[in-house]
Amino acid sequence: MQELGAAFAEAFRLVATLDPNLREIVALSLQISLAAVGLAALIGLPLGAGLAVMRFPGRGVLVVTLNALMGLPPVVVGLLVYLLLSRAGPLGHLGLLYTPTAMVIAQAILVTPIVAALTRQTVEDMKEEYLDQLRVFGITPLGMVKTLLWDARYSLLTALLAGFGRAVAEVGAVIIVGGNINHVTRVMTTTIALETSKGNLSLALGLGVVLVTITIAANAAVMALRVSARRLAYA
Amino acid sequence: MKSKTVESTRQRIAPVAVLVSMLTIALMPATAIAGDSIIVQSTTSTQNSGLFEHILPKFTHSTGIEVRIVAVGTGQALKNARNGDGDVLLVHAKPAEEKFVADGYGVKRSDLMYNDFVIVGPGRDPAGVRGMRDATAALAKISGARSPFVSRGDDSGTHKKEQHLWKETGVDPVSASGDWYRETGSGMGATLNTAAGMGAYTLSDRATWITFENKADLEILVEGDKRLFNQYGVILVNPDKHPHVNAKAGQRFIDWLLGADGQAAIASYRRDGQQLFFPNADS
């Protein structure tokens, strides 16, 4: 129990003193996870919307697979990306291993199925409402995808938030492909793992408190956005 | 019906501002990349001891070469180096290191520094091994008493040392795995956490032990046996096998480590007034 108390005290101290180490780690964590979510959005939003709008043989299998991929274990993804980017692997010549870029790639792989699957669900629900009206306008399937994606923008924010939460909280992928190198690829979760292995439990937990606070802040911001959007009947 | 609100961006600015400020924090300048850099595959115990934080700045200051440490289990470090995912290998598993060179993945293995292992256990010492100087006899007593013993179980240098000691006792603890012999399959820190949590015995390198912050009621009970000697070696990854290896900078690092400056830096590292590593490069 005293560990928890010490943890909150530690978290408070780190934040209050704007500990430079903490700032660096938090900045990198956000950079990587936000970039990963950005990449996942680029791929997952159109993919999910396309799946919602189009009908083609094998679509059902694709949807089930996508849903299942939401549960990809981070450590497995990390291992796969490591094998790809290792000097001994097919993309080794790119020299991406142990860089933040590799971490973004690994997290993007983790997050894209989440974004795509949630997008598909959201867009499909909205399509029910919109279909007839869009058809009388003679909208192409591509146009339908664009229209639904835009009109569902606030709901999709939640899909992106879910992806962000997953990315910023995982350690298995980034620790393998990033190497947890000090000042280069060390993020919040890998630091927590490191400090735990050093027995610095209060510090590890304190960092954990900071991490959870950041996630709560992101969630609160999105919720506030959605509430105000609902007031304008845009959500 | 509510009064109609003309689209007011003000209502939406506050939460957007939060998200934007998160992005701004994220875009804060990260570390500048130094001109030349090498990747060193090493072990978590070496990293956790804090040695690198102490000696690397001196090296970077005099050469301008940035050293990036990837700290993983010994097995993983060897595998990574074998794959060419590093320029220098620094571990403490001499037989494995010699095989690494013999297989052509390393140029040459050199002794770098040493310290020792200790057997730690709960203060109440149920197996009664406190003060013994014979590590194998101590282990025999522990197994005889079926006192909980935590093993790293991860093929690391520490694990291999532990297996070697068990062999000398004639006891096969793995047959009791899950019973009094618990294999965590983790690094030294995690294993110590587990031992502390269970009040169990375990074998640890002294450097990790001294710097470990969660000792709970564990203490050093057995030390000084020359069997507990722990030798560290350093190897340059073979550029013939992996042409991209930064052999020049890597060799400079190794030369520095083995030379007077590096050896002195290693010797000067203290925690709680104790020296953790003892340089012993030839020359």
Add this chain to the structure above:
Amino acid sequence: MPDTALCRDTGGVVDQRRPDHAVLPIECRRVVVGRSGRRLLDGVDVSIDGTGLTVILGPNGAGKTLLLRVLANLFAPDSGEVRWAHLRPDRVRAPKIGFVFQKPMMLRRSVIANVIYALAAIGMPRHECPSRAHEILGLASLDHLAGTPARLLSGGEQQRLALARALATEPEVLLLDEPASSLDPAATLAIEKMITTVRGRGTRLVLVTHDIGQARRLADTVLFMHRGRIVERAPSPDFFENPAQAAARAFIEGRIVL
């Protein structure tokens, strides 16, 4: 859906005598729709052409809305064909048929953005859309609400917007499915005024309703439907004064028609 192509086709070109008409006449022949043994549309033939306002009248469940959706190619019948200007319906010409739904479907955008969407759908260049959209909103007396989120409008305002938006694509024919059924009298009046204006400009209109008073007020022609069939077709004052069919007569007199 199976389509027995027994209807005469003009060979794939727009009627040369009427080069402006991409979709008229809107026709359906022998359309059948069945569900669990019942015939919701039982061999319906309709041809919509020319000008004026046709009301499709009848009790609930007669198949009026379904017929309208079939004509607009929103619903594919089990058998029979639908033709626009003697050709099969296609996506490209769809905007030429305006449709106002019973419940207005507003995009999650502002009022003017809804109209701009329709203009963009027919290919108007983006920079021209706003001014034309304001014009259209003005005609519907909605321009003062241009920036308001469309879904915050009252029911009547939303339906006026839906009507204005449908007209934005400059359709040859406007189909309306009980547009005022959930509106209060003031809103109903506003909608009917807009409809009358549109008719005055020569656009063809087809209005589905079960409201006899509204039918009397607006119809030039009446198609009376009962149990999936068109049982009577007549010009307006005649139909209401001298309904030929018993079902029609019963309906006009306000009795429940089974």
